[in-house]
Amino acid sequence: xxxxxxxxxxxxxxxxxxxxxxxxxxRRAAVPxxxxxxxxxxxxxxxxxxxxxxxxxCAYVPDDDEAGGSVLLxxxxxxxxxxxxxxxxxxxxxxxxxxxxxxxxxxxxxxIPVPSSAPQGPERIAxxxxxxxxxxxxxxxGTRLGRGxxxxxxxxxxxxxxxxxxxxxxxxxxxxxLPAEPHxxxxxxxxxxxxxxxxxxxxxxx
Numbered sequence: 001x002x003x004x005x006x007x008x009x010x011x012x013x014x015x016x017x018x019x020x021x022x023x024x025x026x027r028r029a030a031v032p033x034x035x036x037x038x039x040x041x042x043x044x045x046x047x048x049x050x051x052x053x054x055x056x057x058c059a060y061v062p063d064d065d066e067a068g069g070s071v072l073l074x075x076x077x078x079x080x081x082x083x084x085x086x087x088x089x090x091x092x093x094x095x096x097x098x099x100x101x102x103x104x105x106x107x108x109x110x111x112i113p114v115p116s117s118a119p120q121g122p123e124r125i126a127x128x129x130x131x132x133x134x135x136x137x138x139x140x141x142g143t144r145l146g147r148g149x150x151x152x153x154x155x156x157x158x159x160x161x162x163x164x165x166x167x168x169x170x171x172x173x174x175x176x177x178l179p180a181e182p183h184x185x186x187x188x189x190x191x192x193x194x195x196x197x198x199x200x201x202x203x204x205x206x
Contacts, residue, residue, distance in 0.1 A: 016179050021145060024137045024173050028065055031170070040069030042193035043168055047072075050166075050196070051130065053080030058096060058124075058131040058163070060086055061105070061113045066134050067168040067192075073099065084128065086155070087119045088112060093154040095119035126160040133187055135167040139178040142186035142199040156185035164188050166196075 031039075040062075051057060057076055062068040076083050077099075087095040088109040097115040099105075108114035125131060133152060137145045144167055146152050156165065165187040171194050189198045 017145065020175075020178065021136050021147070024145070025065060027172065028170060033064075036064070037069060039170060039193040040067060040071060043067055043191055044069075044071045044075040046191055046193075046195055047132075047168075048075050048079050050191075051076060051079040051081045055079070055081045055130060056084070056128045057081045058084045058086070058128045059099070060132060060134050062134070062168075067170055068132070072132075072168075073102070077101070084120070084124060085115055086112075086151075087114045088151060089122075093122035093158055094125075094151050095122055096124040122155065123158055125155055125158055126162060128159075128163040131156070131159060131163045131165045133165055133167045135169050135173075135187070135190075137173040137175050137178060138167045138169055138187060138190045139175045140197075140199075141177075142188065142190075143178045143180045143184060144187050145178050153183055153185070157183070159185070166191055168192075 028036075059073060059076060060066075060068075062070070062072055073083065083099040084096040085099045087097050089095055090109070097117050097119045099115050100117070104116050105113040106116050133144060133156070135144045135146060144152075159165065165185070166189045167187045168191050171192040174190055174192065174197065187199070189196055191197075
């Protein structure tokens with residue numbers, strides 16, 4: 001589940017963001033569960049080729065509105081990744097804790113499953129090799145539209161130049177243009193069921 005804050009408390013932003021967010025979320029919800037599951041498996045097959053043993057990955061627990069699905073964490077673990085999951089705080093950037101398996105997850109803030117192990121600090125994101133970023137939509141310059149709470153905006157500001165930032169989305173949610181704000185950190189690539197769309201050389205990384 002994306003810890004970008006409850007949808008009942010939308011964050012203000014450039015005109016159009018709220019309308020785009022609602023439209024895209026409705027589109028995702030209208031996709032039959034069997035199709036979503038097939039797409040999620042395809043995304044994870046591509047992801048399995050990006051991750052090798054020992055790769056440090058900041059991931060998340062997807063819900064039905066988020067690409068990746070229930071097979072995401074299993075894919076990372078099978079590939080030998082060292083997985084960190086977000087722990088939403090009352091305020092500020094996301095904290096991160098080590099994931100050891102589904103039996104280790106406990107309910108956290110907003111009901112989001114979090115590891116039972118002690119959080120390692122918001123700055124831990126800077127040590128990751130790969131950050132999987134939940135997104136409602138992404139445009140072709142790497143601008144990401146989240147749920148509107150700002151947790152990932154604050155967290156990605158701490159990521160530094162090392163991690164590669166990859167958003168997971170359905171193919172129709174890669175848009176031509178999204179409104180952006182000065183604090184937005186662009187992602188380096190999007191991963192869809194069709195494969196990886198890399199923006200690495202399209203904009204400055206870091």
